[in-house]
Amino acid sequence: MRNKGLRLLPAYVPLAAWLAFSVVLFGWVILASLSTTRDIFTNSLLGSGIQLSNYTDLFKQQEMGRYFLNSIIYTVASCAGIALVAAPAAYILGRVKFRGSGFLNLLFVSAMSIPGILISIPLFSLFVGLKLTGSIATLVLIYICTNVPFGVFFLTGFFSSIPKEFEESAAIDGCGPIKAFVKVILPVAQPGIITLTIFNFLGVWNEYFYALIFANDEGTRTLALALQSIVYGYSNTGNYGGIFAACMVVFLPSFIVYLFVSKRIIAGITIGSVKG
Amino acid sequence: MKLKKSVIALFLGPAVAIYLVIFLYPTLRTFAMSFYDIPSLSSKVAEWTFIGWDNYATLSRSPYFLDSVKNVLGIWAIGGALIFAFAFLFAVILTSDVRGKGFWRSLIFLPNTVSAVVLSVVWLHYVFNSSYGLLTTLFEKLGLTALADIQWTDNEHIYYSMIIAFSFGSIGYFMLILNAGIGRIPTDYYEAATLDGASVWTKFFRITMPLLRDVFRTTLVLWTITAFNFFVWSATFGLDDPHTVTPGYYMYQKVFGKGGSVYLEDSFNVGAGAGVGILITVATIAAAVLIGRLFPKDRLEY
Numbered sequence: 233m234r235n236k237g238l239r240l241l242p243a244y245v246p247l248a249a250w251l252a253f254s255v256v257l258f259g260w261v262i263l264a265s266l267s268t269t270r271d272i273f274t275n276s277l278l279g280s281g282i283q284l285s286n287y288t289d290l291f292k293q294q295e296m297g298r299y300f301l302n303s304i305i306y307t308v309a310s311c312a313g314i315a316l317v318a319a320p321a322a323y324i325l326g327r328v329k330f331r332g333s334g335f336l337n338l339l340f341v342s343a344m345s346i347p348g349i350l351i352s353i354p355l356f357s358l359f360v361g362l363k364l365t366g367s368i369a370t371l372v373l374i375y376i377c378t379n380v381p382f383g384v385f386f387l388t389g390f391f392s393s394i395p396k397e398f399e400e401s402a403a404i405d406g407c408g409p410i411k412a413f414v415k416v417i418l419p420v421a422q423p424g425i426i427t428l429t430i431f432n433f434l435g436v437w438n439e440y441f442y443a444l445i446f447a448n449d450e451g452t453r454t455l456a457l458a459l460q461s462i463v464y465g466y467s468n469t470g471n472y473g474g475i476f477a478a479c480m481v482v483f484l485p486s487f488i489v490y491l492f493v494s495k496r497i498i499a500g501i502t503i504g505s506v507k508g
Numbered sequence: 509m510k511l512k513k514s515v516i517a518l519f520l521g522p523a524v525a526i527y528l529v530i531f532l533y534p535t536l537r538t539f540a541m542s543f544y545d546i547p548s549l550s551s552k553v554a555e556w557t558f559i560g561w562d563n564y565a566t567l568s569r570s571p572y573f574l575d576s577v578k579n580v581l582g583i584w585a586i587g588g589a590l591i592f593a594f595a596f597l598f599a600v601i602l603t604s605d606v607r608g609k610g611f612w613r614s615l616i617f618l619p620n621t622v623s624a625v626v627l628s629v630v631w632l633h634y635v636f637n638s639s640y641g642l643l644t645t646l647f648e649k650l651g652l653t654a655l656a657d658i659q660w661t662d663n664e665h666i667y668y669s670m671i672i673a674f675s676f677g678s679i680g681y682f683m684l685i686l687n688a689g690i691g692r693i694p695t696d697y698y699e700a701a702t703l704d705g706a707s708v709w710t711k712f713f714r715i716t717m718p719l720l721r722d723v724f725r726t727t728l729v730l731w732t733i734t735a736f737n738f739f740v741w742s743a744t745f746g747l748d749d750p751h752t753v754t755p756g757y758y759m760y761q762k763v764f765g766k767g768g769s770v771y772l773e774d775s776f777n778v779g780a781g782a783g784v785g786i787l788i789t790v791a792t793i794a795a796a797v798l799i800g801r802l803f804p805k806d807r808l809e810y
Contacts, residue, residue: 438624
């Protein structure tokens, strides 16, 4: 045993280095977010005590609360919308045999590799033409639409693995196809939908490109975009404690979610990726 | 299982409509736009003027665009080398007998779940800061004054600093895919090789790499798609610095830019912006085909 441990020692060196770097990064930013700018520049973090005002100022003076709420609305509404559109489509593609189902599968897979940069110009003029810009709903709609292909692709596998006896027994009980889907299939497919929603939560919470194009004004801005403009302002006025506090406000929600669901995320990536 | 046509249409309808309106129509329209002179983003088709390949000719003469192409190829090569080196290293380590694999996987994937804006700010204002930053402090303590004096975010270094910071946030994803691929290789091969006295390196290059060809090809294509569409970090880390501009960001500047940047002289041009989108897509497809040729599908079963 001892021999084996010694042999594995070189394997632990890169892991330990990564851990040390992560801890230093994370630890330093937390301490800096509670320090004054002078403490940061003199390398004596927390030297003047804990500065909670770095955080409270963000909410009092920079309206961070409003952007926080915006991002929560974007994330919750988009995640719900994606599941609502993708689940029924994936159910059909995963379980029902009909002409053209292979072709439709291919369409959704190909849509996943269409970059935002390619479609953003017509999307913008389309939304301007429909007078759909400048509200929270705009970006929600964009997030739902652009994430549906991945949602369909991801859930199709889950639905196809459910035994067909579930619908048969539902049919015997007198359920129509829609009732059978909602009452019988959806509960069984719940783990897949939850994993998809976790992916979507992180994706939407951290999204940048579409937010920059479709929601970059005072009322509709996302938390990430607000962070960028706050950092720009603070680095001009020299409020470095505030910069790191703002980072923590954006980072913590996704980190807390990740703490609870990292196993699911990793399993989801691993399953979906092996045979590409 | 069979269902009535009306039920199929009801369940599939919204997703198919989204595909047509949000993916197919804009793709075709962008393609068309790249051959027209278009006065503004909201111009109607009647206001467009057909100019053939002129937009592409304009791009091929624009020094800003050519620099952005050079930048993105560098990101693909340097960032790719960094990401794959670390991803392979950790993927191999996490298929050995180390303890706490679940924890290590979560830890290495963690940066992938952090907003690019947060990561950029932390790297710019902490790691790369020249007065209290992590690198400066570390090198000073080690007495390496030459390294401690590097200005990581000046004109000369910001491009490479951006690639390093970006790669840190991307390693985890590729590590997970490679790790899963290596995990599927039967362990008897390694056991037999160990009995024959093969070293870690021999096992990696003679067993892992050949048997991982399919997975490697997939990850390489994924990386190419990511790299060619590189956009976010030019905005969040580069902050308009021309040294970090990629074609994707150039297109954004050209079409959506609010002015006040170095591109003022290289004016607003929707048609040329659409051309950039088409070029990125064509380049991505060409690269994917080329990668497929270089690493043909393996018939090997194991």
